[in-house]
Amino acid sequence: MSLQFWFEFASTYSYPAAMRIEREARARGVALEWKPFLLGPIFAAQGWTDSPFNLYPDKGRYMWRDLERICARLGLPLSRPRIFPQNSVLAARVACMAAKETWCGAYVRAVYSANFAEGRDISQPEVVDACLRAAEAPAGLLEKVADHKGLLRANTDEARERGIFGAPSFVVGDELFWGNDRLEEALAWER
Amino acid sequence: MSLQFWFEFASTYSYPAAMRIEREARARGVALEWKPFLLGPIFAAQGWTDSPFNLYPDKGRYMWRDLERICARLGLPLSRPRIFPQNSVLAARVACMAAKETWCGAYVRAVYSANFAEGRDISQPEVVDACLRAAEAPAGLLEKVADHKGLLRANTDEARERGIFGAPSFVVGDELFWGNDRLEEALAWER
Numbered sequence: 001m002s003l004q005f006w007f008e009f010a011s012t013y014s015y016p017a018a019m020r021i022e023r024e025a026r027a028r029g030v031a032l033e034w035k036p037f038l039l040g041p042i043f044a045a046q047g048w049t050d051s052p053f054n055l056y057p058d059k060g061r062y063m064w065r066d067l068e069r070i071c072a073r074l075g076l077p078l079s080r081p082r083i084f085p086q087n088s089v090l091a092a093r094v095a096c097m098a099a100k101e102t103w104c105g106a107y108v109r110a111v112y113s114a115n116f117a118e119g120r121d122i123s124q125p126e127v128v129d130a131c132l133r134a135a136e137a138p139a140g141l142l143e144k145v146a147d148h149k150g151l152l153r154a155n156t157d158e159a160r161e162r163g164i165f166g167a168p169s170f171v172v173g174d175e176l177f178w179g180n181d182r183l184e185e186a187l188a189w190e191r
Numbered sequence: 192m193s194l195q196f197w198f199e200f201a202s203t204y205s206y207p208a209a210m211r212i213e214r215e216a217r218a219r220g221v222a223l224e225w226k227p228f229l230l231g232p233i234f235a236a237q238g239w240t241d242s243p244f245n246l247y248p249d250k251g252r253y254m255w256r257d258l259e260r261i262c263a264r265l266g267l268p269l270s271r272p273r274i275f276p277q278n279s280v281l282a283a284r285v286a287c288m289a290a291k292e293t294w295c296g297a298y299v300r301a302v303y304s305a306n307f308a309e310g311r312d313i314s315q316p317e318v319v320d321a322c323l324r325a326a327e328a329p330a331g332l333l334e335k336v337a338d339h340k341g342l343l344r345a346n347t348d349e350a351r352e353r354g355i356f357g358a359p360s361f362v363v364g365d366e367l368f369w370g371n372d373r374l375e376e377a378l379a380w381e382r
Binding site for chain 1: 237
């Protein structure tokens with residue numbers, strides 16, 4: 001069995017999912033496929049030019065408090081980013097290049113920690129570079145990112161075609177699960 | 192400890208919450224306060240003139256499938272209503288009158304079953320009346336509903352003031368929980 005993990009580095013609820021998914025999938029013998037994508041174009045198609053958590057302040061206030069509770073329960077540090085949502089394009093392009101590498105999980109977790117625990121600006125190449133080094137990725141990847149832009153665009157198109165409308169999302173066979181809350185259910189899903 | 196259950200009879204995810212909340216609260220020794228309200232005015236304030244599940248078709252398609260999985264897991268029948276969302280004003284006005292009665296839970300469950308399991312139109316007085324009879328409510332309540340319209344308006348205003356933006360919602364002290372998924376967390380919350 002394999003599970004696709006559709007994530008966006010700017011997405012708050014993707015943070016607790018990303019931090020535990022590799023461990024949980026391994027514990028259950030589920031193969032994990034990393035699927036970075038961008039929510040921006042998907043939200044834009046719904047007429048939103050910003051995160052719904054900014055557009056709908058009550059929802060946003062609730063989300064930050066809810067995320068606090070979730071992170072406390074999981075023992076994850078949380079520091080609300082000054083900029084939200086962050087520009088995740090560069091980090092996500094790199095994640096697409098990393099998707100089939102053994103160090104991908106470590107890189108993904110480093111980027112989420114930079115964004116949601118360390119108060120760093122993940123749009124900056126030096127921050128992405130530090131995340132790559134933390135994951136012990138081979139040197140020189142960032143220099144090649146411009147040659148691989150198409151991967152992220154293809155993932156985002158695929159997400160839209162699959163009816164993915166938010167992050168994190170999980171796909172098992174034809175079954176879609178949306179939200180950090182659904183990770184355990186997705187991992188237990190039998191095709 | 193007591194828990195407020197904020198629900199809207201037209202709300203899909205309120206159905207699985209409503210069907211189990213009284214039993215779960217009792218099992219944990221938590222006092223339950225029934226808080227019927229209307230989402231319509233709250234959605235309208237966000238610029239929505241219909242359910243977001245109709246406005247955003249991908250989200251709607253996902254919700255119906257997700258609800259199917261949830262109901263299957265809980266052993267609850269589910270039959271997708273032909274009209275969605277249903278007009279819940281009358282049923283909710285009656286629920287406000289019932290909120291402090293011992294039969295309130297039975298009435299609430301009867302209305303949700305009528306809407307989401309039996310394919311009935313809960314805007315119709317005869318359907319609401321059948322739900323009252325199923326709950327063994329005293330006769331003649333429906334005739335008095337016009338005198339108690341203010342209760343539902345007050346609840347909806349209170350919901351908006353509390354920052355409630357969807358249903359079901361649970362409130363424990365100052366702590367807000369949103370979504371059927373959060374019921375167990377809300378019941379376990381220590382003030």
